[in-house]
Amino acid sequence: MATEATRHGARIGVDVGGTNTDLVLECASGIYYHKVPTTLKNQSIGVVDGVLAICAQASLDPAEVETIVHGTTTATNITIEHNGSDCGMLTTEGFRDILHIGRHKRPTNFSLHFDVPWQSQPLVRRRNRIAVRERIAAPGGEVAVPLDEAAVRAACALFRKRELNSVVIGFMFSFLNDTHEQRAKEIVLEEMPEAYVTLSSEVAKVIREYERFSTAAMNSYVGPKTAFYLRDLEARLRGAGIRSKLRIMQSNGGISTVDACARRPIHILMSGPAGGVIGGAAEAVMAGTPNIITVDIGGTSADISTIPGGAVKVMNARDTFVSGHPVLAPMIDLVTIGAGGGSVAFIDEAGGFQVGPRSAGSEPGPACYGRGGVEPTVTDAQIVLGRLDPDMALGGSLQLDAELSRIAVDEMIAKPLGISVTEAALGIIRIINNNMALAIRSNSVARGVDPRDFSIMPFGGAGPLHGVALAEAVHARDVIVPVAPGITAAVGLLKSDLRYEHTDAVIRELTRADAGAVAQINAQAAALRDKVQAELDADGIDRAAQKIELVAECRYAGQGFELRAEMPELLTLENKAGVVASFHERHHLDYGYSYPEAEVELITLRAIGSAEARRMEAARIQTTDGSSPDRALMFSRRTTFDDGRTLQTPRYDRRRLFAGDRIEGPAILVQHDSTTLVPPGYLAEVLEHGNTRIRAIGA
The missing domain is CATH 3.30.420.40 (ATPase, nucleotide binding domain)
Structure with a gap:
C-alpha cells in the first residue's frame, strides 16, 4: 500500500x-x-x-x-426541496405546453386524488415559456421555417424584466438539426451575457420531445446553484x-x-448514492461474494441497489425520473427512501405510528444530540435499546445524551400509545426495517431477482445496526459488513473511473441498412467518438489510457422504447447482423421473449468514454494466531434485541479483531464510523481485509 x-x-x-x-x-x-x-x-x-x-x-x-x-x-x-432557479424557456410555436402535458400518465392509476409533479411543481412556469416561430422538418432535418430572431430577442427582454437568469432552449426536431437552438443561444447570450443557458440538443440529443425538454429544463433548474x-x-x-x-x-x-x-x-443528480454502490461492489469483490444488495443507511435516507454477479446496473433511460420529472441521463439503478438514523418517529392525525421520511438531519439532529431536537428518531430508539453507546459515538468525539432520547421516545410515542419506552423504541426500529425491506423487494423480487441468492451489504453510519434484521426480512443468504461501513460511499469515490457519455439520434432501419445507411451511421459514430475523446484529452488522459465504447439503442419497428445492443467500432454490411442479434438477446433477457424475424430499428447511438483510475486497495489485516477474540473486548452492557429479550452484551473493538476471528452473538462490534449489531443466534466472522460476514449459526 x-x-x-x-x-x-x-x-x-x-x-x-x-x-x-x-x-x-x-x-x-x-x-x-x-x-x-x-x-x-x-x-x-x-x-x-x-x-x-x-x-x-x-x-x-x-x-x-x-x-x-x-x-x-x-x-x-x-430537486427535493423545489428551490431551483426560476427559468425562462424558448420553444417552438405550438409546443409551449409540452412540459405540462407530459405523456398523459397518471402517477396512481386508480386514485382520484393524486399529485402530478410536472404540473404541481413545474420546472418552468407557463408564463415563462415563450414560443417562437421556427421549424425543423423530419425525418431529414431540413429547415422548414427559419428562426424568428426578433421573437427570441423580445423573449430575452421579457426574461430580463422578470429577472430570470436561467434559460432553456428546446425546439422540435433539434436532435436532427440543432442550428436553430445554437443560433438562439447566441442571441440569448448577446442579450443576457450572464445567463445560464441549456440546449436540449446538448444534454439529450434524442427523440421524444417531452423527455428531451424535461431534461434540458432540469439542467437549467439546478444549474446555477450547482455550478x-x-x-x-x-x-x-x-x-x-x-x-x-x-x-x-x-x-x-x-x-x-x-x-x-x-x-x-x-x-x-444521483452523485452521492452512486459512490456507495461503487464502494459496495468493490467490497463484494474483496469478500468473494458477487451477488450483493447494498443498503446505504445514512442520517437522512437509505439507498438500495441490487448488484448481480458483481455488475453494477445502469437504469434504462425510460426509468430515470428525479422528483417526478423524466431526466435522460445515465444513472446507477437504485432506490432511495426516507429512512435513516435521523428519520423522525411520530403519531399521525389518524393515530398511526409512522417513521420518516422526514429527518432531523444534523441540525438540530436527533434528540440525543442535545441541539434542541425534541422529536424521537431512529438513532434515539437505538440508544434507548442500548444498541448505541452514548459515550462511544464517533470514537467518543460526539457525546450523546441517552436521557434526552428516552424522554423523546416516551413523550412522543410511548405515552400516546400506552406502551413502554422499550416497546416504543422497538416499534420504531421494526417500522423503519419494514420500510427498507419493502424497498429492497422493489429492487429485487419485483424485477425477478431472488434475494435468497444474495448477501445484504449494509453500510453508512447506521447500516450495520440494521443488516441482520433486513437479511431476515427478505431471506437473504447472509450479511457482509464493509471494512469502514460509515465511510464506504467515500471509499467508492476512490474506486471510480473517469467517464463521459454523448448521444446522437440515428434513426435508421438496421436490418435492411444498405451501404449508404451504414456509411452515415459510421460518420455519426465517428463524430460522437471525437466528442468523447476531446473531453478525455481536456482532462489530461493519454490516448493509450482512453477507452471509448459505442452502444446502439435499438427497438423493433413501431415499439415504444429502446434497449441497448453491442455496437462494433466500425459497422459493416457483414457485422450489422451481430448488432441485431445482440438486440434480440437483450430483449429476451429483459422481457422473456424476442422476435428474431422482426425488423430492428437503430434509434440512438451512445459513445461512452472512460479512463481507468487508480484503485484504492485495503490492506489485509493480521490473521488470527488462535488466541481468543477477547483481546478486543471492551465492556458489556444491557442491550434489547428484536425478539424483545434484553441481554448483557459484550462490546468488541473491531480494530483489534484478526482475520479468522469468530464472535457469537449477542455482540456489538464498535468502530469510529459505525456500529455493527450481532443478535443472538448469529455468528460474525472476520474476513481477510477486516470486513465481516454475519450468518445464522448452523446456516
Whole structure:
C-alpha cells in the first residue's frame, strides 16, 4: 500500500450526506477515515474543514494531495426541496405546453386524488415559456421555417424584466438539426451575457420531445446553484492552500471535471448514492461474494441497489425520473427512501405510528444530540435499546445524551400509545426495517431477482445496526459488513473511473441498412467518438489510457422504447447482423421473449468514454494466531434485541479483531464510523481485509 501511494500522490474521497460529511485519505503512510458534521447552509465549508482535518490526522501537508473526488447531494437537494432557479424557456410555436402535458400518465392509476409533479411543481412556469416561430422538418432535418430572431430577442427582454437568469432552449426536431437552438443561444447570450443557458440538443440529443425538454429544463433548474457550489468549493480549496484536482462523482458511477458537471449538472443528480454502490461492489469483490444488495443507511435516507454477479446496473433511460420529472441521463439503478438514523418517529392525525421520511438531519439532529431536537428518531430508539453507546459515538468525539432520547421516545410515542419506552423504541426500529425491506423487494423480487441468492451489504453510519434484521426480512443468504461501513460511499469515490457519455439520434432501419445507411451511421459514430475523446484529452488522459465504447439503442419497428445492443467500432454490411442479434438477446433477457424475424430499428447511438483510475486497495489485516477474540473486548452492557429479550452484551473493538476471528452473538462490534449489531443466534466472522460476514449459526 505504501509503495503504491508513494509512486502516486495522496488522494481524498469526500461524500457529503444530509447529516455527516465522510472522508477517506489514501497516502504513503496508509488509509485514514474521518467524519465531520455537514454544514447545510454551505456544504463546501464542511468539505474544506474535513479535508484539512483528515490531512492533519495523517500529518500530511494539504498541498501534497493530488486529487479530491467528491460525491455531492447539492443538485439532488435542489430537486427535493423545489428551490431551483426560476427559468425562462424558448420553444417552438405550438409546443409551449409540452412540459405540462407530459405523456398523459397518471402517477396512481386508480386514485382520484393524486399529485402530478410536472404540473404541481413545474420546472418552468407557463408564463415563462415563450414560443417562437421556427421549424425543423423530419425525418431529414431540413429547415422548414427559419428562426424568428426578433421573437427570441423580445423573449430575452421579457426574461430580463422578470429577472430570470436561467434559460432553456428546446425546439422540435433539434436532435436532427440543432442550428436553430445554437443560433438562439447566441442571441440569448448577446442579450443576457450572464445567463445560464441549456440546449436540449446538448444534454439529450434524442427523440421524444417531452423527455428531451424535461431534461434540458432540469439542467437549467439546478444549474446555477450547482455550478456556484462547485466553483465555490474549488475556490475555497484553493484558498486553503489545497491545489488538488477536484473531480465529481456522476450518477452513472464515473467521475468527471468541475467544468463538465457545472455545465451539465443533470449528470450528478444521483452523485452521492452512486459512490456507495461503487464502494459496495468493490467490497463484494474483496469478500468473494458477487451477488450483493447494498443498503446505504445514512442520517437522512437509505439507498438500495441490487448488484448481480458483481455488475453494477445502469437504469434504462425510460426509468430515470428525479422528483417526478423524466431526466435522460445515465444513472446507477437504485432506490432511495426516507429512512435513516435521523428519520423522525411520530403519531399521525389518524393515530398511526409512522417513521420518516422526514429527518432531523444534523441540525438540530436527533434528540440525543442535545441541539434542541425534541422529536424521537431512529438513532434515539437505538440508544434507548442500548444498541448505541452514548459515550462511544464517533470514537467518543460526539457525546450523546441517552436521557434526552428516552424522554423523546416516551413523550412522543410511548405515552400516546400506552406502551413502554422499550416497546416504543422497538416499534420504531421494526417500522423503519419494514420500510427498507419493502424497498429492497422493489429492487429485487419485483424485477425477478431472488434475494435468497444474495448477501445484504449494509453500510453508512447506521447500516450495520440494521443488516441482520433486513437479511431476515427478505431471506437473504447472509450479511457482509464493509471494512469502514460509515465511510464506504467515500471509499467508492476512490474506486471510480473517469467517464463521459454523448448521444446522437440515428434513426435508421438496421436490418435492411444498405451501404449508404451504414456509411452515415459510421460518420455519426465517428463524430460522437471525437466528442468523447476531446473531453478525455481536456482532462489530461493519454490516448493509450482512453477507452471509448459505442452502444446502439435499438427497438423493433413501431415499439415504444429502446434497449441497448453491442455496437462494433466500425459497422459493416457483414457485422450489422451481430448488432441485431445482440438486440434480440437483450430483449429476451429483459422481457422473456424476442422476435428474431422482426425488423430492428437503430434509434440512438451512445459513445461512452472512460479512463481507468487508480484503485484504492485495503490492506489485509493480521490473521488470527488462535488466541481468543477477547483481546478486543471492551465492556458489556444491557442491550434489547428484536425478539424483545434484553441481554448483557459484550462490546468488541473491531480494530483489534484478526482475520479468522469468530464472535457469537449477542455482540456489538464498535468502530469510529459505525456500529455493527450481532443478535443472538448469529455468528460474525472476520474476513481477510477486516470486513465481516454475519450468518445464522448452523446456516
